Each structure stands twice: as structure tokens, then as C-alpha cells.
Amino acid sequence: MPPPVEHPKPARPGTVKDVDWKDFRDHLSTADSEGRRQWLYPRKVQGPFYRGRTWLSWLLLAIMFAGPFVRINGNPLLLFNIVERKFIILGQIFWPQDMIMFAVALLIFVTSILVFTAAYGRLWCGWTCPQTVLMEMVFRKIEYLIEGDSHLQRALDKAPWTAAKIRKKVGKHVIFFGLSFIVANILLAYIIGTEQLFQIVTDSPVKHLEGLTAMILFTLVFYAIFARFREQACTFICPYGRLQSTLLDENSIVVAYDYKRGEKRGPWRRGQPLEQRQAEGHGDCIACRQCVTVCPTGIDIRDGTQMECVQCTACIDACDDVMQRIGRPRGLIRYASLNGIERGERLKVTPRLVGYTAILFALAVLLGVLIFTRSDVQTTLLRAQGALFQQMPNGHFSNLYTIRVVNKTSRAIPIQLKLENTKGELQVMGQDIVVPPQKQAETSVLIELDPAVMKPGTTPLVVGVYSQGRRLETLKTGFIGPRDDSAR
Numbered sequence: 113m114p115p116p117v118e119h120p121k122p123a124r125p126g127t128v129k130d131v132d133w134k135d136f137r138d139h140l141s142t143a144d145s146e147g148r149r150q151w152l153y154p155r156k157v158q159g160p161f162y163r164g165r166t167w168l169s170w171l172l173l174a175i176m177f178a179g180p181f182v183r184i185n186g187n188p189l190l191l192f193n194i195v196e197r198k199f200i201i202l203g204q205i206f207w208p209q210d211m212i213m214f215a216v217a218l219l220i221f222v223t224s225i226l227v228f229t230a231a232y233g234r235l236w237c238g239w240t241c242p243q244t245v246l247m248e249m250v251f252r253k254i255e256y257l258i259e260g261d262s263h264l265q266r267a268l269d270k271a272p273w274t275a276a277k278i279r280k281k282v283g284k285h286v287i288f289f290g291l292s293f294i295v296a297n298i299l300l301a302y303i304i305g306t307e308q309l310f311q312i313v314t315d316s317p318v319k320h321l322e323g324l325t326a327m328i329l330f331t332l333v334f335y336a337i338f339a340r341f342r343e344q345a346c347t348f349i350c351p352y353g354r355l356q357s358t359l360l361d362e363n364s365i366v367v368a369y370d371y372k373r374g375e376k377r378g379p380w381r382r383g384q385p386l387e388q389r390q391a392e393g394h395g396d397c398i399a400c401r402q403c404v405t406v407c408p409t410g411i412d413i414r415d416g417t418q419m420e421c422v423q424c425t426a427c428i429d430a431c432d433d434v435m436q437r438i439g440r441p442r443g444l445i446r447y448a449s450l451n452g453i454e455r456g457e458r459l460k461v462t463p464r465l466v467g468y469t470a471i472l473f474a475l476a477v478l479l480g481v482l483i484f485t486r487s488d489v490q491t492t493l494l495r496a497q498g499a500l501f502q503q504m505p506n507g508h509f510s511n512l513y514t515i516r517v518v519n520k521t522s523r524a525i526p527i528q529l530k531l532e533n534t535k536g537e538l539q540v541m542g543q544d545i546v547v548p549p550q551k552q553a554e555t556s557v558l559i560e561l562d563p564a565v566m567k568p569g570t571t572p573l574v575v576g577v578y579s580q581g582r583r584l585e586t587l588k589t590g591f592i593g594p595r596d597d598s599a600r
């Protein structure tokens with residue numbers, strides 16, 4: 113992190129007026145010294161980064177809203193049904209039995225965050241985090257449309273309540289609530305699936321009290337976040353922002369102010385020649401504070417990398433615009449590492465980055481193997497409780513088992529069982545086993561062995577689980593018989 117730059121500083125308009133500037137690391141930019149919330153009015157931003165983020169956000173929003181309705185092999189794209197412990201990723205169904213895969217996938221997710229953050233800072237937060245995308249690209253834009261840019265919003269809040277103000281405020285909050293309801297429904301569709309969601313919406317509310325409660329709760333939470341809580345979700349709640357300080361190092365690429373080029377800051381007097389300004393020891397920062405007024409978290413990036421910075425690039429666009437207007441090169445605020453700014457170094461591959469990447473690669477290989485060798489069914493074969501062996505009239509011995517087959521696919525699977533390691537009879541009691549899609553079937557199985565192939569006590573058995581001639585699994589179990597050879 114760049115060292116804090118010492119400089120005289122005016123009070124921050126619209127934010128904290130009574131906090132000592134040099135204490136910025138000890139204070140939240142959105143709270144005064146009493147801890148009271150200071151409402152932020154970030155100015156509208158324009159520029160290439162903002163345009164890029166806007167296009168990307170349309171794409172991400174389209175994916176997010178379409179996700180629950182897209183089907184692959186009849187399954188949703190994504191489903192995280194925690195209640196029924198059923199998970200679908202890219203149309204593939206995962207069951208609690210596949211938890212090992214989830215654990216590895218979770219480790220991959222965490223390691224990717226480590227690698228990515230160590231190399232590129234909080235790129236995720238600024239460009240793809242659903243909170244930022246929805247807040248900055250949907251809710252904030254609606255606010256600008258209804259209430260105008262930051263100065264108009266500030267004036268409206270200070271103005272007395274008139275019919276026009278009530279209209280604007282009520283209109284905005286009704287739209288915010290409606291949007292929160294839609295977002296809540298989309299989230300619910302990712303959890304319970306669109307079919308169940310449709311039932312909740314169309315059936316009698318009495319039949320779906322739990323679903324309705326979740327819907328209302330989600331709506332209220334989203335409304336609270338986007339209408340009131342806003343940037344505080346990133347600074348108070350999200351653990352990723354707090355992790356940042358431990359993940360970043362001097363080679364991480366972050367949105368950074370080039371203090372070597374910018375300092376000493378100071379206003380550029382109209383008509384003042386550049387040479388004269390430079391001779392006075394001034395850098396390129398003209399202390400216009402445009403970078404601060406656009407910041408959605410209310411910080412001044414010129415103080416160095418801060419936990420509140422979500423790397424949204426608004427300050428880059430704002431400063432580039434200023435630089436262009438005063439005829440100086442763009443990039444006073446830019447994506448750069450501390451070493452890049454201090455020593456002009458490019459992104460370095462550090463041993464830490466290599467270590468994280470190696471772990472990530474190993475985990476990805478492990479996950480690939482687990483997915484590749486994953487069976488369509490999960491079968492358990494247990495000896496029936498309390499049942500001992502029985503001797504048949506033909507002298508053979510029999511054991512009774514219970515078999516349970518979980519079908520992890522979205523098609524019905526007929527199951528056949530075969531003794532693999534010894535001669536004997538295997539008989540499924542009742543009808544043939546056909547496991548319905550995404551369901552499990554349980555039935556009894558009788559295995560009969562000739563005493564000639566039995567061992568004293570327990571005979572190890574291997575049972576093959578087949579479907580249409582293809583072996584899906586092999587199971588090991590024991591066949592109980594008399595311990596004494598003379599009893600056979």
C-alpha cells in the first residue's frame with residue numbers, strides 16, 4: 113500500500129466535516145466522529161471504464177435473470193436447494209453424497225479468490241459483484257433518473273416536503289421495492305427452482321407460507337440494502353473487503369493514485385503555464401476532488417489503497433476527464449501496483465502467486481477427476497437388520513440384504529445386480545429396480561450361495577450394479593454362514 117500522503121486538506125463536502133483528515137484510516141468515510149451515518153451523493157460518472165462496466169453489467173444482469181429459466185437436459189442451469197439438499201450446476205445434479213466435490217469446489221473458489229486478489233486486487237467487486245452491478249447500474253441509475261445528479265439529490269433532501277418531493281421520493285421507493293421483489297424472486301428461483309416459485313405465486317398463500325415468508329424477507333433485505341444500506345454492505349458486511357488487506361501486496365494491481373506524478377497537489381490557476389506550476393513544485397493533481405465526488409464509497413483514493421475501495425474505476429474516469437481537459441496525460445489514477453508507481457515495475461509473478469496457482473491447479477485436477485469418475489447412481493447394500501443366514505431345502509445358504517439406489521440423473525435408470533466374485537443366486541424381491549429421475553429406490557435382495565463356495569463365518573462378496581449392460585458401480589459386502597465347516 114502506498115504510504116499515506118501528508119497534505120493540507122479542506123473538509124469533505126457532503127461527507128465528513130469534523131474528522132481530522134490525517135485520521136482517515138481510523139474513520140469510516142461515511143460516518144462522522146459520533147458514528148452517525150453520512151449519506152453519500154456520488155456524482156454521475158462518464159468515461160470508457162464506466163461504459164465498459166455498463167456493457168458488462170447488462171450481460172451479467174441478463175445471465176442472472178435468465179439463469180433460473182435456462183434448461184440443460186431438462187435441468188436448470190443453477191439450483192441451490194438447501195432445504196431439499198439438491199444442487200444443480202450447469203445442468204448436472206449433485207446430491208449430499210457428492211459433498212466431497214462441493215468441498216473441493218469450495219476450496220477452488222476460495223483459492224481463486226486468493227490468486228485473483230493477490231494479482232488483480234478487487235477486480236471482482238468493481239466489475240462483477242452482484243451488489244455493485246445492481247446498486248450502481250440499476251438502482252443508482254434509477255435514482256439519477258428520478259432525482260437528478262448528486263447536487264440535485266442533495267438539494268432535494270434538504271428541501272421542505274412539497275408535492276413534487278413526495279412524488280419523487282415515493283415514486284423512487286415504489287420502484288426500488290418492486291425491483292427488490294423481482295431480485296428476491298430470482299434469488300428464490302435459484303434456491304427452490306422456477307416450478308416451485310411459480311406454484312408459490314399462483315397457489316393459495318396458505319399452502320406456501322414458508323415460501324412466501326422467504327420471498328417477503330428477501331424482498332425486505334434487498335430493499336434495505338439498495339435503498340438505505342448501500343456502500344455499507346461492502347464496508348461492514350462483506351468479508352472479502354476486509355480480507356483485502358491480508359491478500360494485497362506491493363505487486364497487486366489496484367486502482368491507485370500516482371502520487372509521484374500527482375503531488376504536490378494544488379489548484380491550477382487559470383492561464384498559469386505548466387512550467388511555472390512545475391517550478392513551484394506542483395504535480396499533476398489540481399485538487400479538483402472530482403475523483404472524490406464520484407466515489408460511491410466516499411473515499412479519497414489519493415490517500416492510498418483503502419478497505420472501502422471497491423475498485424469501481426469511477427475515480428479513473430473522473431480524473432482522466434480532468435487530465436484531458438487540462439492537457440495532461442491520462443492515468444494519474446489508474447490500474448497499477450505500488451511497485452509499478454514507485455519503481456515503474458510491471459506485474460511480477462511472486463512466489464506467493466506461484467504457490468496459490470499450484471494449489472489451484474492441483475485442486476482443479478482433483479475436481480476434474482471426481483467429476484469424471486462420478487457415477488450416475490449411488491448404491492448402498494446392507495444386510496437386512498436382525499436377519500441371520502438361512503439354510504434352504506437344497507442345502508444352499510441365503511442372506512437377506514437391503515439395497516438403496518439414489519438416481520443422480522434426470523432420467524429413470526433400470527438397475528440389474530450381479531454377483532461378481534463367486535457363483536450364486538441373486539434375487540431382487542418384488543419388481544425389477546427402476547429408479548425414477550432424481551429419486552431413490554429401496555428394496556430387498558436375497559443372495560443364495562452353495563456351501564462349496566462359502567468360507568467359514570463370513571464370505572466376502574462383490575456385487576456389480578448394472579444398467580442396460582453397463583456397470584455403474586461395484587459394491588462389497590459380506591455373506592454370513594456357519595463358522596463351523598461341519599454345519600455346512
Ligand code: SF4
Nearest residue numbers: 397398400401403431
Ligand atoms: S480528479 Fe485527479 S486531479 Fe482532480 S483531485 Fe482527483 S486526482 Fe487530483
Ligand code: SF4
Nearest residue numbers: 407421422424425427
Ligand atoms: S476510490 Fe475509486 S475505485 Fe475505489 S471505490 Fe472510490 S471511485 Fe471506486
